[in-house]
Amino acid sequence: MTCKKTYEEINEKIRQGEAVVVTAEEVIGIVEEKGYERAAKEIDVVTTGTFGPMCSSGAFINFGHSNPRIKMKKVWLNGVEAYAGIAAVDAYLGAAQLPDTDPENKVYPGRFSYGGGHVIHDLVAGKEIRLEATAYGTDCYPNKKVDTIITLNDVNEAFIFNPRNAYQNYNCAVNLGDRTLYTYMGILKPHLGNASYATAGQLSPLLNDPYYKTLGIGTRIFLGGGIGYVAWNGTQHHPNVLRGENGVPMATAGTLSVIGDLKQMDPNWLVGLSYIGYGATMAVGIGIPIPILDEEILRYTAVKDEDIYCPIVDYNEGYPYSKPIDLGLANFKALKSGKIIINGKEIKTTSQSSYPRARIIAATLKQWIQDGTFELIRPVAPIPSAEADIEFKSIPERSVEGFFLNGNGRD
Amino acid sequence: MKNKVVLYFSAAQSEQPIIYRLVKNYDLVVNILKADINPQKQGYLVVEMEGEKDKYQEGISFLKGLGVIVESLSETVVWQEDVCIQCGACASFCPTEALEINRETMEISFNNSKCVVCGMCLDCCPTRAITLHFDIRGLV
Ligand code: SF4
Numbered sequence: 041m042t043c044k045k046t047y048e049e050i051n052e053k054i055r056q057g058e059a060v061v062v063t064a065e066e067v068i069g070i071v072e073e074k075g076y077e078r079a080a081k082e083i084d085v086v087t088t089g090t091f092g093p094m095c096s097s098g099a100f101i102n103f104g105h106s107n108p109r110i111k112m113k114k115v116w117l118n119g120v121e122a123y124a125g126i127a128a129v130d131a132y133l134g135a136a137q138l139p140d141t142d143p144e145n146k147v148y149p150g151r152f153s154y155g156g157g158h159v160i161h162d163l164v165a166g167k168e169i170r171l172e173a174t175a176y177g178t179d180c181y182p183n184k185k186v187d188t189i190i191t192l193n194d195v196n197e198a199f200i201f202n203p204r205n206a207y208q209n210y211n212c213a214v215n216l217g218d219r220t221l222y223t224y225m226g227i228l229k230p231h232l233g234n235a236s237y238a239t240a241g242q243l244s245p246l247l248n249d250p251y252y253k254t255l256g257i258g259t260r261i262f263l264g265g266g267i268g269y270v271a272w273n274g275t276q277h278h279p280n281v282l283r284g285e286n287g288v289p290m291a292t293a294g295t296l297s298v299i300g301d302l303k304q305m306d307p308n309w310l311v312g313l314s315y316i317g318y319g320a321t322m323a324v325g326i327g328i329p330i331p332i333l334d335e336e337i338l339r340y341t342a343v344k345d346e347d348i349y350c351p352i353v354d355y356n357e358g359y360p361y362s363k364p365i366d367l368g369l370a371n372f373k374a375l376k377s378g379k380i381i382i383n384g385k386e387i388k389t390t391s392q393s394s395y396p397r398a399r400i401i402a403a404t405l406k407q408w409i410q411d412g413t414f415e416l417i418r419p420v421a422p423i424p425s426a427e428a429d430i431e432f433k434s435i436p437e438r439s440v441e442g443f444f445l446n447g448n449g450r451d
Numbered sequence: 452m453k454n455k456v457v458l459y460f461s462a463a464q465s466e467q468p469i470i471y472r473l474v475k476n477y478d479l480v481v482n483i484l485k486a487d488i489n490p491q492k493q494g495y496l497v498v499e500m501e502g503e504k505d506k507y508q509e510g511i512s513f514l515k516g517l518g519v520i521v522e523s524l525s526e527t528v529v530w531q532e533d534v535c536i537q538c539g540a541c542a543s544f545c546p547t548e549a550l551e552i553n554r555e556t557m558e559i560s561f562n563n564s565k566c567v568v569c570g571m572c573l574d575c576c577p578t579r580a581i582t583l584h585f586d587i588r589g590l591v
């Protein structure tokens with residue numbers, strides 16, 4: 041008989057302290073030992089994790105009012121501007137935002153020592169942050185300037201809202217050119233000097249539920265060391281790509297938009313990053329529990345690094361100028377071994393996501409569920425999967441006469 | 452030849468145009484990397500000096516003749532384990548495997564005795580967990 045479980049049955053087991061929870065790494069060995077059918081019966085939840093740079097991240101903050109009140113037009117936190125084009129004392133601080141005074145790439149490659157991600161990290165760490173705001177003044181909001189010091193405790197609300205996190209798969213970046221490149225995939229040495237890769241592979245959330253069968257809008261997750269929720273699919277969510285027999289995409293595919301209260305998060309899991317020559321960003325820790333509703337779901341969670349492939353992409357011309365240069369696929373197990381072969385040449389690999397930290401996230405989430413402090417949530421709505429006909433668009437280039445130059449027309 | 456050295460000097464020496472003489476009389480390219488001179492005009496300079504071998508040696512003799520203490524700069528690389536997020540990005544840039552990933556656990560470790568202070572790892576660390584320290588002793 042095939043085994044079926046519901047969210048409610050699994051949650052009841054969690055409440056009783058009887059749920060069998062394993063990480064996406066542990067499940068591999070269990071399946072090898074017991075087979076899919078028995079493993080599916082015995083295991084209730086598989087926990088996943090990923091910790092790496094996720095530029096499309098940020099926080100909404102409501103500062104509360106000054107006296108007299110202010111309708112902030114521009115806001116800076118430690119010199120990093122937050123978007124204030126919403127209500128009076130609300131703002132959105134983006135992880136990749138730089139201070140107005142940052143020299144950027146004027147002295148190339150720029151250092152990008154501090155940015156929005158660093159501010160968010162400092163806020164969560166309880167540090168004092170300089171808040172500056174300017175305004176034009178209205179009858180209801182007469183104040184024109186604020187310059188003070190705040191901490192996370194002083195603001196009304198602060199919640200992470202990341203439009204695109206947890207990329208299902210990612211490019212393996214190389215450099216076919218003859219100068220060093222400074223990219224969001226780190227330093228790429230010329231003439232295929234190294235191959236840079238991201239994601240946590242077999243531990244990565246969306247690689248363990250490749251068709252998003254158990255996770256959707258409302259799914260409760262580990263976010264930044266605290267609890268968060270899946271808010272929507274992420275931006276650039278593009279599920280209908282080439283997939284292997286195991287359902288795992290062989291290109292960048294699904295993404296998630298996530299939300300959670302910053303005040304219960306932990307600075308260890310929201311870390312500001314500086315990519316030389318590229319910019320500032322933030323490493324975000326995300327872990328998603330996968331309920332083993334049936335054997336099919338269990339099969340997905342048993343995915344191994346050797347079953348995961350990602351496209352090798354040239355960042356000299358291929359990526360920046362969208363030139364199709366076929367360099368084949370890289371296997372995740374090979375990437376993690378430290379060397380891959382491209383065009384017959386052995387190339388050192390450079391990792392950008394933290395596998396040890398991903399493992400800690402999966403283990404932490406497992407602990408929370410075993411302790412009964414974290415129950416699963418059945419999604420209130422699904423996110424589009426492989427059968428959805430999502431087209432991946434780029435900006436239309438229109439001439440003054442109204443012709444589309446790059447074939448990307450609007451219907 | 453090219454070397455980084457630390458010059459320790461006292462008030463009497465700092466009155467003299469030392470750098471000017473090194474450039475003018477010994478044809479050296481002198482690049483000041485760090486300087487710390489107190490109000491009593493004692494202190495040190497960390498300089499990179501480049502020039503022909505003979506001239507370089509003569510320049511050093513000139514400094515010593517003035518009573519300046521010249522020491523080759525010892526730089527050390529410090530890996531701040533608590534700042535490191537274990538991303539592994541630095542390992543493939545390290546020529547000596549001083550920074551190395553354990554392929555079983557994927558954890559990175561730093562072995563100071565293997566480090567040749569080439570500086571390759573400094574730029575690629577996104578958390579700036581790896582820093583270069585000049586080893587400067589107290590004022591003489
Ligand atoms: S300075 Fe050079 S040798 Fe030392 S750890 Fe960094 S890359 Fe390795």
Ligand code: SF4
Binds near residue numbers: 534
């Ligand atoms: S690049 Fe920096 S953060 Fe990443 S493993 Fe090396 S020392 Fe740690």
